[in-house]
Amino acid sequence: MIQVSYPGVYVQEKSSGVRTITGVATSIAAFIDGFPRGLLDEAVQCLSYADFEREFGGISTDSPASYGVKQFFQNGGGECWVVRVSDSAAAATVTVSDTAGGGGTDLFNVTAGRQMRGLSAQNPGTWGNGVRLDIDYDSFDPSAQFNLTVSEVATSNGRTQVLRSESFRNLTMQAGAPNFALDVVNAGSAIVQLDRNGIATALPTVAPFPRPAATGTLGTTVAAIPASPLLLSVDAGGGARAFSVAYTGSPDLPTLRPLIEAALRSASALATTDAERALIAGATVKLVGSVGTGFRLQFLAGRGATSYLPAATLTMGGTSAAALGLPGATNAQQIALAGGTDGTMPVNAPELTGTLAAKTGIYALEDVDLVNLLCMPRVADLPATNMNAVYSEATTYIASRRGFLLIDIPEQTASLDAMQTWMSQNDSLRSRDAAVYFPRTFVPDPVNGNRLRSIASSGTVAGLYGRTDATRGVWKAPAGTEAKLENVQSLAYLLTDLQNGALNPLGVNCLRTFPVYSHICWGARTLDGADQLASEWKYIPIRRLALYIEESLFRGTKWVVFEPNDEPLWAQIRLNVGVFMRGLFNQGAFQGSTPAEAYFVKCDKETTTQADRNAGIVNIEVGFAPLKPAEFVVLTIQQIAGDLQV
Structure with missing residues (x-):
C-alpha cells in the first residue's frame, strides 16, 4: 500500500x-556412447555437427552414436547433448619444469582437457599426444612474464598440420596475480588444463624458463646498424640458406625488422622440403628489450605454418647476425604431451548406464536442464541380456525426466520373422515413453569411401522428430509422406503392405520405401501401442504432447509455491x-x-x-x-x- x-x-x-x-523445447536429444575424444561422463551441448566434431572428433567407425549424431542434424535436429563413456582411457599429460630439456624444478602439470561447469575435466585419448606447448618471452615484462601457445597437431598424408591453436600472453607464476598462469589458462583453454598436484616446490617469482642471452646491448641508433647489404643465413634443419637484406642509408632496428622478414620470405624458396619452407616462410622477427637493458631482434620460427614440424629448430647465422643481437636458436621452448590412450569402447551394461551417485553414463544428464529424446545406438549391439537391462534402466530414467526413448534393434534383426521374434523376446521393454523402428538404415560412410553402412535408426528418427516439431508441432505424428529420411540411401528390409500390417499391431513403427516419396517413416506408435494393450498412450504424438504440457506447466507454475x-x-x-x-x-x-x-x-x-x-x-x-x-x-x-x- x-x-x-x-x-x-x-x-x-x-x-x-x-x-x-512458456512452452519448453520438445526435441532436445541425448546420445550416450564411446567416442575417440571428449570429456568422460560429462554432458556436452552440441548445437551443430561442427560442434560435435570439435568436441568428440566426428565420425568414428567404432562409435555407432557418431553416425546417429550426424543423422540427427541432417534430418532437422537442432540441439543435442552428448555423453562419452569409456573404459581405461587415459589423458595425455606432461610436467613442465624450469629447464628446457626437463630434469629441473617442476612448475606445473599439463593435462589434455578443459573446464566444464567451472571444474577441470580430463579429455582422454591419443589425440592429446598431438598437443604442443610453445613458451616464449615476447611479453610485457620478459624478466617475470612469459607467453604460452597451445597447439593441437595431427599428421595426415605425411603432412603435420595445426588443427587449432590458443595463445595466452603475459603470464606469471605468481599465485593470486590477475595473470597467474594456472588461472588464466584453465579458464580460457579448450585444449589443456594446468595444476600443481604433487608438486611441492614453491612458485618462482621470475619467468621460470630458460631464455637465450642477448649478444649485446645494441641500441636503436643509426651507428649500430651494419652497412648494406646485411648478410645472413637461416637453417631449418635442411642446411643453411644464405640470403641478404638490402637497404639504403643506415636504418634503425624497427625499420630493419620488416626488411629481414621480407627477405626471409624470399629465402624460403630455397628450401628443399615443405616443412623447412613453412618454418622459414612463417618466421617472424621482433624487436625486444628495454631502454635500460638495450634492444635486440628476436627471431621466431614459423610454428603456426600449415606444415608443422614440432621437433624442428631454426637457427640464424651470418657475418652480421651477432652484431644485431640475433640469438643462435629460436627464443621458444616446445613441450609435447604424451601418454594419452583411447581405452576400449563400452561393451558392458554398467559402463553405459553408469550410476546416479557418481553422475556417470546416462546419469550424466542430471547436469542438463532439459532432455526430450534419448538415443543409445550401441545398446543394440550388446548381448540380449545386457541390451534389455540397459534399455529398461534408460526407459525408467528418461520417463522420470518426462522424455522419450528411441530403442534400436540389432543389425541381424533384418527380416519380418526376426523382428517379430525380437518383439516377443523383449516384451518387457514395452512402455508409453519409448518407441522402436524397423528396419535399420544404410547411409554413406564418410570414413570408408562413402560405402554404405548399416546404422541404427534412432539418430535419424530423432532428427525427424525435431523437424516435425518445428514445422507442424509436437502434436503432429512424425510420420507420413512428409517424414522423409534424409541421407538414407536404402533400408535393410523392404516391407510390403501386408508385412507392415503384421508389425503395426505389435507397436512396431515401420520405415518404408515408396516411389517418388523415397524412404519415409510410416508408423507413429509407442511401445505401449500394441492393439492388445488398448492403451490411451497408443500414439507417439499424444504421449509427447502430454509430456510437453506437463513439463511446461511444471516449470510455468513454480510461482504458485508459497502464495x-x-x-x-x-x-x-x-x-x-x-x-x-x-x-x-x-x-x-x-x-x-x-x-x-x-x-x-x-x-x-x-x-x-x-x-x-x-x-x-x-x-x-x-x-x-x-x-x-x-x-x-x-x-x-x-x-x-x-x-x-x-
Whole structure:
C-alpha cells in the first residue's frame, strides 16, 4: 500500500496477475556412447555437427552414436547433448619444469582437457599426444612474464598440420596475480588444463624458463646498424640458406625488422622440403628489450605454418647476425604431451548406464536442464541380456525426466520373422515413453569411401522428430509422406503392405520405401501401442504432447509455491494455465471447434478441499482432447446403376 504524506497525486503500479507460461523445447536429444575424444561422463551441448566434431572428433567407425549424431542434424535436429563413456582411457599429460630439456624444478602439470561447469575435466585419448606447448618471452615484462601457445597437431598424408591453436600472453607464476598462469589458462583453454598436484616446490617469482642471452646491448641508433647489404643465413634443419637484406642509408632496428622478414620470405624458396619452407616462410622477427637493458631482434620460427614440424629448430647465422643481437636458436621452448590412450569402447551394461551417485553414463544428464529424446545406438549391439537391462534402466530414467526413448534393434534383426521374434523376446521393454523402428538404415560412410553402412535408426528418427516439431508441432505424428529420411540411401528390409500390417499391431513403427516419396517413416506408435494393450498412450504424438504440457506447466507454475492458498490464487492459476492451453488450441493441437470442447482447467474449492489447504496443497486439474493420427484411411466406392427415372 502506498504511503501518503503530502497533498498531491500519487502513482503506483499494480500487477495484472498474468504470468506467461512458456512452452519448453520438445526435441532436445541425448546420445550416450564411446567416442575417440571428449570429456568422460560429462554432458556436452552440441548445437551443430561442427560442434560435435570439435568436441568428440566426428565420425568414428567404432562409435555407432557418431553416425546417429550426424543423422540427427541432417534430418532437422537442432540441439543435442552428448555423453562419452569409456573404459581405461587415459589423458595425455606432461610436467613442465624450469629447464628446457626437463630434469629441473617442476612448475606445473599439463593435462589434455578443459573446464566444464567451472571444474577441470580430463579429455582422454591419443589425440592429446598431438598437443604442443610453445613458451616464449615476447611479453610485457620478459624478466617475470612469459607467453604460452597451445597447439593441437595431427599428421595426415605425411603432412603435420595445426588443427587449432590458443595463445595466452603475459603470464606469471605468481599465485593470486590477475595473470597467474594456472588461472588464466584453465579458464580460457579448450585444449589443456594446468595444476600443481604433487608438486611441492614453491612458485618462482621470475619467468621460470630458460631464455637465450642477448649478444649485446645494441641500441636503436643509426651507428649500430651494419652497412648494406646485411648478410645472413637461416637453417631449418635442411642446411643453411644464405640470403641478404638490402637497404639504403643506415636504418634503425624497427625499420630493419620488416626488411629481414621480407627477405626471409624470399629465402624460403630455397628450401628443399615443405616443412623447412613453412618454418622459414612463417618466421617472424621482433624487436625486444628495454631502454635500460638495450634492444635486440628476436627471431621466431614459423610454428603456426600449415606444415608443422614440432621437433624442428631454426637457427640464424651470418657475418652480421651477432652484431644485431640475433640469438643462435629460436627464443621458444616446445613441450609435447604424451601418454594419452583411447581405452576400449563400452561393451558392458554398467559402463553405459553408469550410476546416479557418481553422475556417470546416462546419469550424466542430471547436469542438463532439459532432455526430450534419448538415443543409445550401441545398446543394440550388446548381448540380449545386457541390451534389455540397459534399455529398461534408460526407459525408467528418461520417463522420470518426462522424455522419450528411441530403442534400436540389432543389425541381424533384418527380416519380418526376426523382428517379430525380437518383439516377443523383449516384451518387457514395452512402455508409453519409448518407441522402436524397423528396419535399420544404410547411409554413406564418410570414413570408408562413402560405402554404405548399416546404422541404427534412432539418430535419424530423432532428427525427424525435431523437424516435425518445428514445422507442424509436437502434436503432429512424425510420420507420413512428409517424414522423409534424409541421407538414407536404402533400408535393410523392404516391407510390403501386408508385412507392415503384421508389425503395426505389435507397436512396431515401420520405415518404408515408396516411389517418388523415397524412404519415409510410416508408423507413429509407442511401445505401449500394441492393439492388445488398448492403451490411451497408443500414439507417439499424444504421449509427447502430454509430456510437453506437463513439463511446461511444471516449470510455468513454480510461482504458485508459497502464495496464499485461496480463491484469488486459484483464479490466477486458471487464468495463466488457461491462456497457455488456449494458445495450443489456436495452433490446432486439440480436438474440438471450441475451447470448451478441446480442454479444461479446474482449480477451485472442489479440487482443493479445506484439508488440502491445511496441508499446504493446491490441486490443479488440466484435461485436453488430443488429436489422434489418421492411421487408417478407408475409402468406400460404390457404382451407380445409372438414371433410374421412368
